[in-house]
Amino acid sequence: MSVPVTYDGLQFDEGFRLDFLVEDAVLGEIKSVEKHHPVHPKPLRTLLVLATLPLGLVLNLGLERMQAGITRIIKGRPAETDAPGQGT
Numbered sequence: 001m002s003v004p005v006t007y008d009g010l011q012f013d014e015g016f017r018l019d020f021l022v023e024d025a026v027l028g029e030i031k032s033v034e035k036h037h038p039v040h041p042k043p044l045r046t047l048l049v050l051a052t053l054p055l056g057l058v059l060n061l062g063l064e065r066m067q068a069g070i071t072r073i074i075k076g077r078p079a080e081t082d083a084p085g086q087g088t
Helices: 041-051
Strands: 002-007 010-017 020-022 026-031 055-060 070-074
Touching: 002 041, 010 041, 026 041, 041 055, 041 070
Parallel strands: 026 055
Antiparallel strands: 002 010, 020 026, 055 070
16 A cells, blocks of 8 residues: 655655555554564654554564564654564
């Protein structure tokens, strides 16, 4: 899904691409890696700011248990609160 972005008075028709968007409120980023890395939530934090949305989820489908691969990102909260397997 393409999302337009306006930055410094410039309009970009395709500012970024989303993996998924739920109810125009929750951004989602899908990964498929064997191990969570702290860098995974960072692009989603940027997208939350650009899309002016409050909540995002990183879903890592490469782990044995899906619950361990869910990371909830809340705009405005420090990155240290991003913990894989804690989002619901």
